[in-house]
Structure formats: C-alpha cells, structure tokens
Amino acid sequence: xxxxxxxxxxxxxxxxxxxxxxxxxxxxxxxxxxxxxxxxxxxxxxxxxxxxxxxxxxxxxxxxxxxxxxxxxxxxxxxxxxxxxxxxxxxxxxxxxxxxxxxxxxxxxxxxxxxxxxxxxxxxxxxxxxxxxxxxxxxxxxxxxxxxxxxxxxxxxxxxxxxxxxxxxxxxxxxxxxxxxxxxxxxxxxxxxxxxxxxxxxxxxxxxxxxxxxxxxxxxxxxxxxxxxxxxxxxxxxxxxxxxxxxxxxxxxxxxxxxxxxxx
Amino acid sequence: xxxxxxxxxxxxxxxxxxxxxxxxxxxxxxxxxxxxxxxxxxxxxxxxxxxxxxxxxxxxxxxxxxxxxxxxxxxxxxxxxxxxxxxxxxxxxxxxxxxxxxxxxxxxxxxxxxxxxxxxxxxxxxxxxxxxxxxxxxxxxxxxxxxxxxxxxxxxxxxxxxxxxxxxxxxxxxxxxxxxxxxxxxxxxxxxxxxxxxxxxxxxxxxxxxxxxxxxxxxxxxxxxxxxxxxxxxxxxxxxxxxxxxxxxxxxxxxxxxxxxxx
Ligand SMILES: Nc1ncnc2c1ncn2[C@@H]1O[C@H](COP(=O)(O)OP(=O)(O)OP(=O)(O)O)[C@@H](O)[C@H]1O
Ligand SMILES: [Mg+2]
Numbered sequence: 001x002x003x004x005x006x007x008x009x010x011x012x013x014x015x016x017x018x019x020x021x022x023x024x025x026x027x028x029x030x031x032x033x034x035x036x037x038x039x040x041x042x043x044x045x046x047x048x049x050x051x052x053x054x055x056x057x058x059x060x061x062x063x064x065x066x067x068x069x070x071x072x073x074x075x076x077x078x079x080x081x082x083x084x085x086x087x088x089x090x091x092x093x094x095x096x097x098x099x100x101x102x103x104x105x106x107x108x109x110x111x112x113x114x115x116x117x118x119x120x121x122x123x124x125x126x127x128x129x130x131x132x133x134x135x136x137x138x139x140x141x142x143x144x145x146x147x148x149x150x151x152x153x154x155x156x157x158x159x160x161x162x163x164x165x166x167x168x169x170x171x172x173x174x175x176x177x178x179x180x181x182x183x184x185x186x187x188x189x190x191x192x193x194x195x196x197x198x199x200x201x202x203x204x205x206x207x208x209x210x211x212x213x214x215x216x217x218x219x220x221x222x223x224x225x226x227x228x229x230x231x232x233x234x235x236x237x238x239x240x241x242x243x244x245x246x247x248x249x250x251x252x253x254x255x256x257x258x259x260x261x262x263x264x
Numbered sequence: 265x266x267x268x269x270x271x272x273x274x275x276x277x278x279x280x281x282x283x284x285x286x287x288x289x290x291x292x293x294x295x296x297x298x299x300x301x302x303x304x305x306x307x308x309x310x311x312x313x314x315x316x317x318x319x320x321x322x323x324x325x326x327x328x329x330x331x332x333x334x335x336x337x338x339x340x341x342x343x344x345x346x347x348x349x350x351x352x353x354x355x356x357x358x359x360x361x362x363x364x365x366x367x368x369x370x371x372x373x374x375x376x377x378x379x380x381x382x383x384x385x386x387x388x389x390x391x392x393x394x395x396x397x398x399x400x401x402x403x404x405x406x407x408x409x410x411x412x413x414x415x416x417x418x419x420x421x422x423x424x425x426x427x428x429x430x431x432x433x434x435x436x437x438x439x440x441x442x443x444x445x446x447x448x449x450x451x452x453x454x455x456x457x458x459x460x461x462x463x464x465x466x467x468x469x470x471x472x473x474x475x476x477x478x479x480x481x482x483x484x485x486x487x488x489x490x491x492x493x494x495x496x497x498x499x500x501x502x503x504x505x506x507x508x509x510x511x512x513x514x515x516x517x518x519x520x521x522x523x524x525x526x527x
Contacts, residue, residue: 065426085432096423100445110431113441161431 011038012076012165012197013062019070019223020057031057033223034071037216039165044191044198046212048205048252050259054224055201056092059169062199063089075164085110088158090168094150097142103153104129104138110161128156131190148179155187165197172207184210188236205256209249210238217255228255310492315499318492332500335470335477338394339462342401347455349402350409354454355447357410358417359439371410379404379465383472392473397466404465405458412457416450417443452516459512463505 020032032054039045049055060066061073064083073080075087083089097106105112108125116124129138132152142150151171158166172180188211191198202208208215212232219227232248239245293312300311322328356363357371379400386403390396420443428442470479478497485493 063426063430065429083426083429085430087430089427089430091423091427093423095421096427098424098442098445100448109428109441113428113432113437157427157431163430 010077011074012041013037013039013199014074015058015062015071016074017071018058018061018068018073020054020061020066021069030222031224032061032068032221033225035225036071037226037229039197039199041197042195044200044211044213046200046202046208046215047218048202048208048215048256049218049224050220050256051203053218053220053259055203055218056169057224059089059167059199059201063087063167085113085161086164088161088163088166090151090154090158090166090171092169092171092173094142094147094154097150097153097157099142101141102138103134103140103142103145103149106142106153107138107156107160109157124160125156128160131159131193132156133186148175148183151175151183152186155190159190159194159196163196165199168198168200170201170203173202173204180204180207185237187211188238192236205249205252206240209245209252210240215252217252217259220259227259230255308491310495315492315495319496319499322493322496328496328500331476331478331481331497332504335466335479336504338397338477339401339459339466341394342398342403343405343455343459343462345398346402346405346458347409350406350454350458351413351451353406354410354413354451355417355444358414358447359443364414371407374403375407375411379461380468383469386469387473392475396473397469397477400465400469401462404461405455408458408461409451409454412454413447413451416447416454419450420446449516452512456509456512456516459508460505463501463508467501 015035015037018032018035019030021028021030023029035054035058037045047055047058057066061068062080064080064087067081098109101109104122104125107128108116108121111121111124126138129135132155134149134152134156137145137149142153145153154171155168172183175183184207191211200208200211209232215230215232216226217228217230218224230248230252234242234244234248297311297313300309319328353367357367358364382400382403383396386396386399390399424442424446425438428438433441466477467479467482470477471483472479474480478501481497482494485491485497
C-alpha cells in the first residue's frame with residue numbers, strides 16, 4: 001500500500017505551534033493551542049476528538065478559511081494564506097453543493113473555473129461520477145439526491161479538481177450507519193486509487209481505525225491540541241473484526257475515554 | 265411507471281388548482297350577487313350581471329382594452345426600469361460593505377416614503393404625461409427589489425462560497441457563479457412583491473394625473489356617476505393583478521423551482 005506513516009519525507013503540510021483564539025461578544029476563546037503536526041504526502045491522517053475540541057478550527061486554518069492567531073502553517077514550505085485549489089474540501093453538511101447545477105455540473109465546477117472546455121469537462125466529471133458510484137445520476141439536481149449521494153458528489157467535486165490534498169470535515173457524520181460503512185469503504189478504495197493526501201476529521205473511533213494511516217487524538221478545549229498520534233499499520237481493506245483492528249481500536253478508545261472521562 | 269404516475273399526479277394537482285380558482289371566483293360573484301340584490305338593494309352597489317354586461321359593452325367598443333393597455337404599458341415600463349436599476353444596486357449592497365454603508369441610509373429612507381406620496385412631486389417634475397407614471401412605478405419597484413436582492417446575497421451559504429474558493433474561484437467567479445445564481449430566487453420574489461405595489465401605485469397616479477388608464481376610468485366614472493363603470497374597472501384590476509401574479513409565480517417556479525424544492 002505504498003504510504004508513508006511517519007514524517008520521513010519532507011512534509012506536505014506542516015502545522016507549527018498553531019493556535020487560534022476567537023474574540024467575540026463573550027470575550028476571547030482559545031479554541032486551539034500549540035498544535036503541531038507534519039503530514040507526509042499520500043498519508044491518510046484522521047483527526048479524532050470529542051465535540052468542540054477544535055477539529056473544525058484546525059481544518060479551517062489548513063484550508064485557509066481562517067488565519068491562525070499563533071504559529072504557522074506551511075504547505076510545500078510556503079505559508080498558507082488563503083483557500084486554494086491545491087486543498088479540496090469536503091464539508092460536513094451538504095449546503096456547499098450548488099442547487100442550481102446538476103450533479104455533473106457540480107462535479108465539473110472547479111474545471112469550469114479553470115476554463116476547461118465543455119466536452120472535456122463533461123468527460124472528466126463523468127469519470128469522477130463513476131468513481132463515486134453514481135453512474136447515470138449526473139442529470140439530477142442536489143434537491144433530488146439523498147444525503148449519502150450528496151456527500152459522494154462533494155467528494156467527486158473535490159477530486160475532479162485534482163488537489164494536492166483533501167480536507168474532510170466529518171463527511172459521513174450525518175449518515176446512517178450502513179451508508180456510512182459503504183462510503184468509508186469507497187473512500188478507502190478511492191484513496192488507494194488516487195494516492196491523495198487526506199486530512200479527515202471524525203469523532204467516530206471505528207471510522208478512524210478503518211481509514212487512517214495515522215490517527216491524531218485531540219485533547220479537549222479550551223486550548224485543544226494534539227494529545228497523541230497512533231500509527232495504524234494495518235493493510236487495506238481493513239478487517240474490522242480482526243484482533244489487530246481491535247487492538248488499535250482499544251488503544252484509541254483508551255485515549256478518547258480519558259478525554260470524555262475528564263469532561264464529566 | 266413511477267415517473268408516469270408522478271407526472272399525472274402533477275397534472276391532476278394543476279387541474280384541481282384551476283378548478284379551485286374557478287369555484288372560488290364563482291362563489292365570490294355569487295356572494296356579490298346575493299349581497300347586492302337582497303342585502304344592500306341600492307343603485308350604488310350593482311349586482312355582477314349588469315357590471316359584466318357593461319364590461320362587455322366597453323370591450324366591444326374597444327374602450328376597456330385601451331385603458332387596460334395604457335395602465336399595463338406604464339406598469340411594464342416602470343417595472344422593468346426599476347428592476348434594471350434595483351437588481352444591480354441590491355447585488356452591490358449585498359456584496360460590498362462600503363456600498364452597504366453608503367446606500368443603506370438611502371434605501372431605509374426612501375422605502376418609508378410611499379410612491380403615492382411622491383405623486384405630487386412627480387407631476388411637478390414630469391407633468392401628467394407618461395414620464396411621471398413610469399417614474400412612480402420605477403420608484404415603487406426599486407426599493408423592494410433592492411432590499412430583497414441584498415437580503416438574498418446575504419443569505420448565500422458560507423460553505424457555498426468557501427467551496428468555490430477552494431476549487432480555485434477568484435472574487436469575480438465567486439460573485440458571478442455562486443452569489444448571483446444563489447440570489448435569483450430572492451430577486452424574483454422581490455420583483456413579484458414590487459409588481460403588486462405597482463398596481464397600487466398606477467391606480468393612484470392615474471386617478472390624480474392622467475388622460476387614460478384604469479385609474480382615470482375610475483375617476484371619470486365617479487364624476488359622471490357611472491357606477492357600473494367603476495365596478496368594471498375594479499373587476500378588471502383584480503383580474504389583471506391576479507393573472508400577473510400567477511404568471512410571475514409560474515415563472516419563479518420554472519426558473520427557480522429546481523433551486524429549492526420548497527419554492
Ligand atoms: N467563529 C467562532 N467564534 C468563537 N468561537 C468559536 C468559533 N468557532 C469555533 N469556536 C469555538 O471553538 C471551539 C472549537 O470549535 P470547533 O468547531 O473547532 O469544534 P469541533 O472539534 O469541530 O467540534 P464538532 O465535533 O462538534 O464539530 C468550540 O468551543 C467553539 O465554541
Ligand atoms: Mg466540527
């Protein structure tokens with residue numbers, strides 16, 4: 001499965017002492033403190049943590065939607081200043097899809113921005129529609145698609161743009177358990193096919209164990225930060241009932257349990 | 265099969281709606297008839313039949329159409345002019361903070377001065393020709409369209425904009441390919457509201473300063489105590505407004521129905 005688990009290569013993304021303090025009506029809130037992480041090209045990094053620990057905040061900073069208030073984030077050695085086509089984002093909800101465009105045109109949106117011709121764009125979009133298992137559904141509008149289908153379209157839209165990395169914020173969080181398991185399997189396959197670097201946010205331990213090459217467990221806020229990194233050296237596709245899988249699951253569960261326990 | 269069933273259900277829905285409208289109007293005319301014949305019993309409140317007969321006469325003479333066309337032409341001109349100004353201004357207010365700060369006092373000021381209150385100024389400025397009426401309709405259209413367009417821009421989901429940004433969109437692409445299409449349903453809704461304001465305004469304007477149109481017809485009929493003519497004009501207004509609004513709703517559905525299942 002040629003992926004790199006530890007930062008042996010030069011990091012694709014490097015978060016160095018990153019912090020984020022929000023200042024609002026209720027005063028200042030330090031959501032993230034001293035968050036450091038190097039991600040290697042091609043790895044699937046799951047960021048796992050309880051609700052409100054700062055996962056989305058970290059992702060938003062890597063995406064360039066929000067600026068860190070401390071530390072810095074480097075992408076290929078250059079500081080991240082704004083969102084860019086090199087970082088595709090799959091959002092938690094599906095409000096990010098364009099209701100007025102068909103599924104196919106949603107997928108081809110990034111290509112259209114680059115001025116790609118209609119025929120070529122269509123062919124490429126069809127390719128990614130097939131990749132996410134929605135062949136023949138391209139003419140539908142988002143309002144005619146189920147929640148799971150919409151997330152597939154989001155993934156296809158991000159992939160069609162051929163970014164350096166994918167940032168995914170609990171993409172399957174709102175789906176039922178069965179759909180979620182199916183989509184996890186497909187994402188794993190797509191990741192192996194496309195060799196994209198993925199930063200994947202979740203609060204589902206099993207999901208993290210099934211997908212990740214490394215799992216970062218976060219400490220809850222204020223001042224949320226990385227508490228531990230657990231490498232997952234299991235082959236794909238992952239056998240969820242294997243002893244090896246259970247061993248990783250228990251280890252991560254122990255780390256998370258302490259967090260939850262500390263909360264109450 | 266499922267598709268066919270859906271289609272025919274839609275058609276049955278449509279037939280039911282039209283049937284409902286016809287029944288509703290029939291009931292309205294029936295109550296009018298009963299009220300006029302048995303309750304009011306006054307020459308000042310004619311029952312529907314004489315009014316419809318008079319209306320038919322005015323149509324045969326070509327008079328009613330003339331008034332209707334005069335009024336509708338003014339509405340169309342002012343409405344299009346007002347929308348053509350209101351939409352871009354609303355987009356600019358919704359998109360750029362400085363424009364909002366600069367222009368919001370304007371919109372907040374003028375929208376509380378109804379077009380009816382502007383009739384006198386408009387007549388002084390433009391006389392009783394076409395210009396004054398077109399100005400008033402445009403005036404009444406502009407602010408409604410601006411406000412709902414700007415609100416639409418403000419309501420564009422944050423994730424939609426962010427998604428475009430991380431797909432590589434620049435500012436203009438975000439505006440033209442995301443903010444603008446996402447705002448279309450709001451623009452159309454604003455125009456629909458403005459259209460009903462336009463009906464109010466045109467009658468008032470023609471009552472006071474005009475040589476033709478439905479408002480003028482109302483005014484003349486009052487002067488000469490032609491009570492049936494008054495009612496013909498009223499019924500014509502109601503039916504025209506109803507038809508215009510329905511067509512607008514139809515347009516909104518045709519253009520924006522797929523934007524949002526709830527439109
Ligand atoms: N714009 C903001 N202004 C003020 N505080 C914020 C803002 N965004 C997030 N926060 C706070 O920062 C903390 C972390 O929020 P964040 O959304 O990153 O959590 P999360 O880990 O993604 O949680 P969840 O799993 O529920 O999505 C929370 O306490 C939240 O209240
Ligand atoms: Mg979150």
